Amino acid sequence: MRIAVAGGTGVAGRLVVEELRTRGHVPVVLSRGQGVDLLTGAGLDRALEGAEAVIDVSNVITMRKAVAVGFFDRAGRHLLDAARRAGVGHLVTLSIVGVDRVRTPYYDGKLRQEEIVRDGSVPWTILRATQFHEFAGQMLSSVAGPVAVVPTAKVQPVAVREVAQALADLVVEPARAMAPELAGPQVESLADMARRLMAAGRARRRPVLPVYFPGGMSRGGLLPTGQGPRGTQTFAEWLGQQTPGTPA
Template identity: 40%
Template sequence: MSIDTIAVAGATGRLGRHVVDVLTEQGRQAVPMSRATGVDIVTGEGLDAALTGVDAVIDVASWHASDEAAATEFFRVAARSLHEAGQRAGVRRIVAVSIIGADKATSGFIVSQQVHEAAHLAGPVPVRLLRAAQFHEFVGQLLDWQPGDTAYLPNLPTQLVAARTVAEELVRLAVEPEAGPVQEAPIPEIAGPRREIMAEAGALLGERRGVKVVGIDNPDMPDADLAAAGAFLPGPHAKLAGPTFAEWLEAQG
């Protein structure tokens, strides 16, 4: 039985917009779910109605701030809510996005993904997880957080990936036929085609914005030592897909 009607939790977010676009381009019916569409996956408002007739859910909803405790509670409650409503509606599969290195993190926002993953895997609806690298779009967010002519970004290794590329992989996981266990180990990963330095990527964008980007060797951020050691880089089993950050930036015009 094919999966044609797919609800997207977090449909108006940075990643969710791309997921909706991919589904629409493939001729599938996308059911956008966000507070803007009258669906709250935390309180459950509008959720049962939205999931009526839905074959699968792609969960790309995210917390809007970096606070670890608040993010953890959001992901725990949201995952449980999606599973409970999904089970009532007869949803056959949930696909959820996480972050590469979530299992290694000890503090900060990424730690919340440990709870996010566990809550999904413990739910009654079969789940497929996908861990993704930081998005190309995240570089611009880092600059936005530092208004002015100079921005300070970490000299940390990363393997940036386009949100559109991640969206395409999430849709593939949602619609492909079953092939063995729904959630296998290791959890699949997706990242960009090559290793980059966050500050160097920021400098490319900074040139366009008229912002000088200064690289910081010892950034004051959660798990900076782990990041410097490559803990948040993709593993050997990861799917690597373009474009590179420079190619993506050029395509933005």
């Protein structure tokens, strides 16, 4: 199959492209480097010629609601419209477990993305996955100062590669609307994950201060609520494969 991957150069996107290629498909990377701009729609029609399906793992790094909602609204609309014009038979979109229960500016953007997919005319599947193993390191890198303030949150982290494999499985199946939530094999404390990253030399050492965060994160909002597929790689196994001294 010829399968387009929006965000195919990102953390998850690169592994999706690799997984599709390994399975004998023809991945088409939708990125600015390939002459495609999701925010303006430039290059999309040409890139989607002959594409049978699309996997959307596009992303923006921001904590500003206007930026998040603006990106996912424009990118989502342009991708959906171009997919419809190209006769794409299946749009698979990666989302986040708890996106409808935890209130953050970024999640507001992801919810807008989901709304656009649901309201569109292209057959669709949305896969909500839990946070990646990299989540604790990303949070630490965004917190400056001598103390790392970390939410008192429980998470069930999953390997990015296993998410990529799940997306590659779904895209060749009939559209199923909301797929069962994908999570990792174990529930972890986010603060404990941060401490373990520091102990392994994967983040700057400093005291970790767990703090209650409003909006649902500290009340278990990031955990799956029902049955669904579970990854196999634990956070400890992932951490053991990382190179000490390199930021997570």
